[in-house]
Amino acid sequence: MSATSATLEIRGVSRRFGKNTAVSAVDLSIPQGQMVGIIGRSGAGKSTLLRMINRLIDPSQGSIFFDGTEVSRLQGSPLRRWQRDCAMIFQQFNLVPRLDVLTNVLLGRLNHRATIANLLGVFSREERAEAIAALERLDIARTALQPAGTLSGGQQQRVAIARALMQQPKVLLADEPIASLDPLNAKVVMDSLQDINLREGITVITNLHTLDTARTYCNRIIGMAAGKVVFDGPPEDLNREAVRMVYGADSKGGEISEVITSTSVTIKQRIAASTGPLEPAFPGY
Ligand SMILES: Nc1ncnc2c1ncn2[C@@H]1O[C@H](COP(=O)(O)OP(=O)(O)OP(=O)(O)O)[C@@H](O)[C@H]1O
Numbered sequence: 001m002s003a004t005s006a007t008l009e010i011r012g013v014s015r016r017f018g019k020n021t022a023v024s025a026v027d028l029s030i031p032q033g034q035m036v037g038i039i040g041r042s043g044a045g046k047s048t049l050l051r052m053i054n055r056l057i058d059p060s061q062g063s064i065f066f067d068g069t070e071v072s073r074l075q076g077s078p079l080r081r082w083q084r085d086c087a088m089i090f091q092q093f094n095l096v097p098r099l100d101v102l103t104n105v106l107l108g109r110l111n112h113r114a115t116i117a118n119l120l121g122v123f124s125r126e127e128r129a130e131a132i133a134a135l136e137r138l139d140i141a142r143t144a145l146q147p148a149g150t151l152s153g154g155q156q157q158r159v160a161i162a163r164a165l166m167q168q169p170k171v172l173l174a175d176e177p178i179a180s181l182d183p184l185n186a187k188v189v190m191d192s193l194q195d196i197n198l199r200e201g202i203t204v205i206t207n208l209h210t211l212d213t214a215r216t217y218c219n220r221i222i223g224m225a226a227g228k229v230v231f232d233g234p235p236e237d238l239n240r241e242a243v244r245m246v247y248g249a250d251s252k253g254g255e256i257s258e259v260i261t262s263t264s265v266t267i268k269q270r271i272a273a274s275t276g277p278l279e280p281a282f283p284g285y
């Protein structure tokens with residue numbers, strides 16, 4: 001997609017909410033084409049960091065650069081252009097449920113177009129063909145005319161990815177994209193993100209609450225704890241000590257077992273709450 005090799009630079013970025021520091025003095029350099037997984041306990045600052053990258057919220061301190069441009073200072077149409085270049089998908093998909101799938105995907109193109117064309121709601125034949133191709137790539141073209149709200153969670157996340165592709169992004173941010181999905185749909189969605197990363201060279205930065213997913217799909221893992229980056233390296237360097245630094249010790253002073261960071265939405269909530277024995281609540285883990 002992009003011929004340039006553009007690096008995302010995060011320099012001394014912090015974000016405070018009142019007295020609470022959600023993200024604290026984060027420095028990261030992410031070259032174009034990496035597939036990055038951000039891990040950490042609930043409240044570690046993962047979502048806040050992603051949301052600052054595409055300017056859903058602004059840093060309290062520090063700067064974010066992409067390809068040499070300080071995106072943390074952009075306003076108006078340059079800001080919209082950055083938000084187009086930097087697509088985002090969410091745990092809850094954020095589709096318009098009453099609109100059909102095809103229109104939801106076409107909405108990814110809005111920032112590319114003249115306001116008048118947007119007001120008239122007209123999409124060209126080429127745009128429609130591209131949207132269908134994106135849906136075909138994600139193996140859901142047959143749902144094109146259904147209201148998005150009638151699809152399963154896994155299908156809806158694939159629609160959200162197709163919509164992100166329509167933005168022709170350089171960076172794709174994903175905030176816990178598989179946290180609401182069953183393991184099979186989770187695999188389909190992660191495989192799709194990996195395919196986009198490998199085939200188009202789009203940088204993918206995804207928050208993940210399952211360590212095994214981060215290890216399987218990401219070539220770089222960033223571990224956050226209390227707003228700070230406490231691990232940054234390839235999956236093979238994420239040893240027991242590093243996992244302990246990211247997730248901390250459990251309430252009994254023992255180490256957090258890797259298995260309890262594994263595939264379940266509710267497990268994350270249990271880690272956050274740090275209560276009770278895990279085994280009876282999670283048969284099969
Ligand atoms: N809009 C907000 N207003 C006030 N506090 C916020 C806001 N957004 C985040 N926070 C706080 O900032 C901290 C980091 O939150 P964040 O959502 O970034 O964590 P997270 O790592 O994404 O957690 P989770 O795994 O639960 O999604 C938390 O203490 C949270 O309560």
Ligand SMILES: [Mg+2]
Nearest residue numbers: 046047048207
């Ligand atoms: Mg979050």
